[in-house]
Amino acid sequence: MKRRLFLVYAATSLVAFGAAAMTGYSPFGDGKQERDAYSRGGGPSHK
Amino acid sequence: MLSCPQCGAPAQSALPGLPLVTCTSCNALLMVDGDNIRNVGDSGRMPFDVSPLQMGTRLTVEGQRGEIVGRERWAWDNGSWNEWLLDFGGGKIAWVAEEAGYYMIMSAIQPRADVLKKLSDLGGQAWGVLGETVQVDKVRYTVSDVKKVSCVASEGHLPEPIGADFPRRSLDLRSKDGRALTWQRDAHGSGVWAGRYYRLAELQPAGLRQFDGWSMPRYAGAR
Amino acid sequence: MTTDAVAPSVKAITCPSCGGTLELRASGFSTLIVCLYCGSELDLTNPQVKLVAEHAQAGAELVLPIGSRGHLKGADWTVIGYLERMDGWSRWGEFLLFNPYEGYRWLIHQAAGWSFGVPFLIQPGSPRGLTQKIGNEHFKKCFRETINTVDYVLGEFYWQVRKGEQAEVNGYVSGNRMLSCEIVGDGYEWTMEEWVSSSEVAAAFGIEDTGQYPETGTHPLPHQPNPSSGLAGFMFTVGAAALIFALVFAVVFGSASPRSEASLLAGDTAQSRQVVIEPFTITGSSQPFTIDTRGEPGDNSWLDVEYVLTNMDTGESRVANQPIEYYYGRDWKEDDRRGTIKLSSVPPGRYSLEAEVVRPEDERGTSASFGSKAKPVEIVAGPGGIFWSNLVLLFFVLFAPAFWVLAKSMSFEAVRRDDYDYGNDDED
Numbered sequence: 001m002k003r004r005l006f007l008v009y010a011a012t013s014l015v016a017f018g019a020a021a022m023t024g025y026s027p028f029g030d031g032k033q034e035r036d037a038y039s040r041g042g043g044p045s046h047k
Numbered sequence: 048m049l050s051c052p053q054c055g056a057p058a059q060s061a062l063p064g065l066p067l068v069t070c071t072s073c074n075a076l077l078m079v080d081g082d083n084i085r086n087v088g089d090s091g092r093m094p095f096d097v098s099p100l101q102m103g104t105r106l107t108v109e110g111q112r113g114e115i116v117g118r119e120r121w122a123w124d125n126g127s128w129n130e131w132l133l134d135f136g137g138g139k140i141a142w143v144a145e146e147a148g149y150y151m152i153m154s155a156i157q158p159r160a161d162v163l164k165k166l167s168d169l170g171g172q173a174w175g176v177l178g179e180t181v182q183v184d185k186v187r188y189t190v191s192d193v194k195k196v197s198c199v200a201s202e203g204h205l206p207e208p209i210g211a212d213f214p215r216r217s218l219d220l221r222s223k224d225g226r227a228l229t230w231q232r233d234a235h236g237s238g239v240w241a242g243r244y245y246r247l248a249e250l251q252p253a254g255l256r257q258f259d260g261w262s263m264p265r266y267a268g269a270r
Numbered sequence: 271m272t273t274d275a276v277a278p279s280v281k282a283i284t285c286p287s288c289g290g291t292l293e294l295r296a297s298g299f300s301t302l303i304v305c306l307y308c309g310s311e312l313d314l315t316n317p318q319v320k321l322v323a324e325h326a327q328a329g330a331e332l333v334l335p336i337g338s339r340g341h342l343k344g345a346d347w348t349v350i351g352y353l354e355r356m357d358g359w360s361r362w363g364e365f366l367l368f369n370p371y372e373g374y375r376w377l378i379h380q381a382a383g384w385s386f387g388v389p390f391l392i393q394p395g396s397p398r399g400l401t402q403k404i405g406n407e408h409f410k411k412c413f414r415e416t417i418n419t420v421d422y423v424l425g426e427f428y429w430q431v432r433k434g435e436q437a438e439v440n441g442y443v444s445g446n447r448m449l450s451c452e453i454v455g456d457g458y459e460w461t462m463e464e465w466v467s468s469s470e471v472a473a474a475f476g477i478e479d480t481g482q483y484p485e486t487g488t489h490p491l492p493h494q495p496n497p498s499s500g501l502a503g504f505m506f507t508v509g510a511a512a513l514i515f516a517l518v519f520a521v522v523f524g525s526a527s528p529r530s531e532a533s534l535l536a537g538d539t540a541q542s543r544q545v546v547i548e549p550f551t552i553t554g555s556s557q558p559f560t561i562d563t564r565g566e567p568g569d570n571s572w573l574d575v576e577y578v579l580t581n582m583d584t585g586e587s588r589v590a591n592q593p594i595e596y597y598y599g600r601d602w603k604e605d606d607r608r609g610t611i612k613l614s615s616v617p618p619g620r621y622s623l624e625a626e627v628v629r630p631e632d633e634r635g636t637s638a639s640f641g642s643k644a645k646p647v648e649i650v651a652g653p654g655g656i657f658w659s660n661l662v663l664l665f666f667v668l669f670a671p672a673f674w675v676l677a678k679s680m681s682f683e684a685v686r687r688d689d690y691d692y693g694n695d696d697e698d
Contacts, residue, residue, distance in 0.1 A: 006505050006671065010512045013667045017516050017660060021523045024558035026614040026657035044570075044597035044604050094317040096298020097279055097370040125430050126301040126315055147299045147428060148373015149391055189393070191457075225392035244391045247371055255371065258279035261346065264371045 051075055053086050059204070062116060064138040067205040076201070076210040091200030091211030093120060098145055099247065099255045100131050102203055105268075106143070106250040108152050111135050115143070117203030121196045121215070132205065140206065142240065150247060151227050153240035158183050166230040166239060169193070170218035181220060181228070183241065188220035188228045207235050279370060285310060286321045293337065295350045296368045300426040304351075306336055311423075313430070327424075333379060333480060334365050336425040340475035342466070343386055345372050349475075351425035357416040357439075366427060374428060376461060377471065379480070382487030383494055384471045385448065390460035397451040397458050400692070402442045409442030409449045412492045414691040418452070441492065448493040465493045490686045498679035505672035516664050520656050524558070529652035536565075536573065536627035537644035543632070545649070548622030549582060552653045559613040560655035561623070565594035565647040566607065572596075573645055574628040579613060582620040588613055594647070612655050623651050 020026065049058040054073035061068060061079035068077050069090040076088040104115045117132035131143040133152070144151040158166070162183055169176045169190060179190045198213040215233035222228075226243040253268030281294040288308035294300060302322075303312045309327025313320040334340075338349040351366035365377040376387030394402045394409075402409040420435040437452040437459075452459040472479040483490040490496075530550065536543045550559070559579060567573040573594040580587040590613060595606040627647050 002501055003504050006501075007508060009671070010508050010668055013664060014512050014516060017664045018519055020657070020660050021516075021520045023556040024615050024653075024655070024657075025556070026558070026612070026660055027663070028657075028659045044595075044599075092317075094298065095281055097277070097296060098298055099371045122315065124315075126428070127298070129298070146373070146391075147296070147368075148371075149389075221391075221393060223393055223395070257274070257276045258370050259276050260279050261370055264345070267371070 049079065049082070049084050051077060051086075052084060058084060062134060062204045064140065065116065065132070065134070065204040065206050067208055069202045069205070071202075074200070076205075076208055078208060087208045088210040090202060091120075091198065093118070093200040093202050096129070097258060098129055099252075099258075100129070100143070100145065101254070101256040103254050104131075104256070105253045106133060106150075108133070108141060108245070108250065111139075113141065115203075117201070117205045119201040119205070119209055120199040122199045123194045123196045127199055132203065134204070141242070146244075148247065150245045150250060151242055152245060152250075153227070153229060153242035156183070156239050156241045158239050163239065166218060167232065167237060170216055170230045170232060176218070183228060186222050186226055188222050188226070190218065191221045192219040193217070209233075209235075283312070283319050285312065286319060287312075287324045294426065295337075295348055296370075296374075296426055296428070299368075299374075299428055300350070301428060302430050303426045304423045306424060309424075311432070314426075322430075332365075332424070333363070333477060334377070334475055338475050338477075340471075342367075342377075342471070342474040343375075343464075345369050347372075347375060347377075349377075349425075351427045352423075353420055353427075353431065354422035355418045356421050357418050359416075361421065366425065368426075376463070377466075378463060380487070380491060382489060382491045383482030384466045384468055384480075385463040385491070385493070386466045387450075387461040387463040390449070390462045393458060393460060394449065397440060397453055397460075402449055404449070407444050409444045409447075411440060411442050411692050412690045413441060415440050443492045446493050446495045448491075463493065465491060465495060489689055490682060492686065492690075494686070496679050496682050496686075498675050498682060502672060502676040502679045505675055506669075509668035509672050512668055513661070513665060516661060520661060524654060524656035529560075529650050529654075531648065531650050532625070533646065533648040534625075534627065535644035535646050536629055538631075538642070542644065543627040543629070544625065546622055546624050547649065547651060548620075550621040550623065550651070550653055552616055552618045552621065554618060556615040556617050557653045558655040558657060559588075559616040559621075559651070559653050561590070561592065561611040561613075561649065561651040562608070563592040563594060563611070563647065563649055564608050565627075566645055567594050567596050567629075568643065568645060570597050571630060573647065575647060575649070576626045576628060577611065578624045579616070580622050580624070581617075582622055584619065588616070612657060614657065616653065625649055 049060055051058045051070040051073060053075040054070060056070055056072040058070055058077055059068045066079055068079055070077060074090045074092055075086045076090040078085050078087045100115055102115055106113055113133040113135040115131045116134045119130045120127055121130060129145040133141045133143050142153045165181055169179055176190050176193050181188050194217060196215050196217055198209050198211060200211055201209055215231055218230040220228040229240045231238055248266040255267045281297045283292050283294055285292055285305040287310035288305060290305060290307035292303060292305060301315050303314060309325035311322040313322050332352055334349045336349055340347055347367035347369050349365050350368045353364045355362060360381060362380040367375040367377055374389055378385040378387055394404050400411050416439050418437050418439050420431060420433055423431055423433055437454045440451050442449040446465040448463040450461050450463060468480050468482040483494060530547045532545045532547045534545050561577060563575050565573050575592045577590045578587050590611045592609045592611055597604040629645060631642055
């Protein structure tokens with residue numbers, strides 16, 4: 001019973017993943033996308 | 048047609064190698080030799096039990112089908128048990144010692160003289176022999192029990208005149224893998240028996256006794 | 271000459287002490303019965319029932335009363351005897367079951383659950399060893415040898431059990447089975463006990479479910495199956511398979527479409543800092559849009575590449591920027607001269623990508639210093655790409671419940687091993 005439930009859960013997440021992959025969707029996006037994120041030479045993070 | 052010299056009831060004729068029969072009506076122990084029949088003792092009254100075996104039950108041991116033709120019931124200080132006589136025909140017999148669900152099927156063996164001597168030495172001692180080991184045919188047996196037993200009653204066809212109160216000394220040995228060895232000494236001499244434990248299902252039983260309120264196991268054959 | 275007559279299975283006897291009628295259910299096998307009414311011990315070794323000892327014991331309320339019938343593990347059973355044993359730590363009940371064709375079985379009721387015991391006639395090994403081997407199965411000892419004392423007896427038994435009878439007991443566990451050996455004097459009694467769920471016992475005998483660990487008891491039985499371990503294994507296997515499948519799927523679907531390149535030398539003129547790459551065509555469904563940027567900002571300096579991706583048909587645009595930096599000191603270095611931007615869900619259409627490089631010199635308010643060295647920037651862009659973050663997300667989604675179940679399984683084992691004498695972590 002629990003196994004079947006997990007199978008359904010895993011299948012659902014796989015489908016969601018597949019749909020995201022096929023439409024190029026990412027909830028985060030990789031890389032900066034907003035103009036506000038301009039670094040404008042933020043300088044080194046080294047202290 | 049033979050009849051019991053004690054009560055006159057019809058008596059069965061002897062089977063090959065089993066010269067004794069018991070009278071089903073007066074429990075006389077009868078020695079049958081052709082047409083000659085004589086009373087050699089009292090077979091005793093067999094108490095009621097719920098053994099699934101009975102006269103006529105057929106069992107298969109290592110591919111050989113046999114039929115139960117006789118029984119002796121033995122007792123010791125703390126209990127009693129059945130020894131059923133399984134007749135394979137042609138003079139070949141085995142004893143089936145019953146232990147509620149387990150059946151130790153024992154056939155006579157002829158061990159070497161030194162093994163026989165060791166067994167009779169051990170069997171003659173009253174204590175201190177538990178845990179001693181004896182090797183027979185590459186199998187190592189450990190002494191599990193030594194006791195004085197006596198016959199409660201016997202019935203059916205029997206090889207020897209053993210009736211009520213017949214005494215016997217017995218030594219039981221077991222191997223790690225479930226094999227058993229028994230040494231016995233009584234008024235008729237001594238003997239060694241070897242065999243192993245079986246579950247009832249392993250013996251492909253047919254003609255088992257039926258009990259009120261219990262269904263036959265699935266592995267039981269019809270009569 | 272087989273008798274077809276149906277034999278009675280019960281023999282009535284009269285208690286010589288109280289006169290009560292007792293039903294003997296394993297005639298010929300039982301050697302002792304403790305009267306259900308007065309607790310007197312009656313010896314059945316001989317057909318004449320003999321009073322051994324008179325007691326004034328009230329019949330206890332048993333979970334499975336003597337005479338109860340049930341169907342368990344493939345056969346019918348009747349409860350013929352009941353014992354209570356105790357060691358220094360606990361107290362439990364043992365029901366003796368009988369079937370004329372199958373013989374005896376034990377149904378053991380401990381605080382944490384039930385076990386079904388089959389008398390074992392072969393002797394696997396030394397009854398005091400640390401392990402036992404049967405076939406290829408290894409049984410391990412969990413507890414030190416204990417001394418059990420019989421504290422209560424009712425019904426029929428195949429030996430002359432007495433209240434106060436003591437046995438040294440060793441138990442060996444493998445999976446859901448426990449091989450136990452009782453040593454009384456010179457005799458060994460081996461029993462193979464199989465864990466059985468309380469609901470199975472309840473269904474077999476038509477009683478109320480008595481429960482099992484964790485509902486009852488403080489520790490699981492040594493041979494109680496871990497309810498989570500199988501599930502955890504299953505979840506990890508399924509999770510790993512799903513993740514591999516997702517990885518392959520992502521690589522196949524995310525394989526890059528044709529990419530376009532542009533390079534520029536960002537110098538003092540505005541034109542040298544700008545480039546437009548076009549057209550990109552996205553067909554079918556939405557796709558990610560990947561922009562790889564590489565540049566040489568110079569020592570301890572930066573560049574910023576501003577991108578505008580515009581749909582040439584609708585005029586809709588998306589913006590992004592990519593910093594390119596290179597800083598260092600005597601013993602450190604921050605090299606960010608490469609970067610990748612992935613824009614998600616770019617709908618189908620024709621696109622142009624505008625890039626504009628901003629140098630520190632071009633910052634507002636900074637006076638342009640002419641003659642500074644031109645900074646090379648290379649851009650490779652196009653539709654397609656893989657969002658690795660989606661895979662990471664999938665990993666957490668799949669494995670978080672698996673780890674949760676694993677933690678449950680491990681805590682079950684920890685509680686089980688808590689009071690073990692052997693194989694426990696704090697053994698030393």
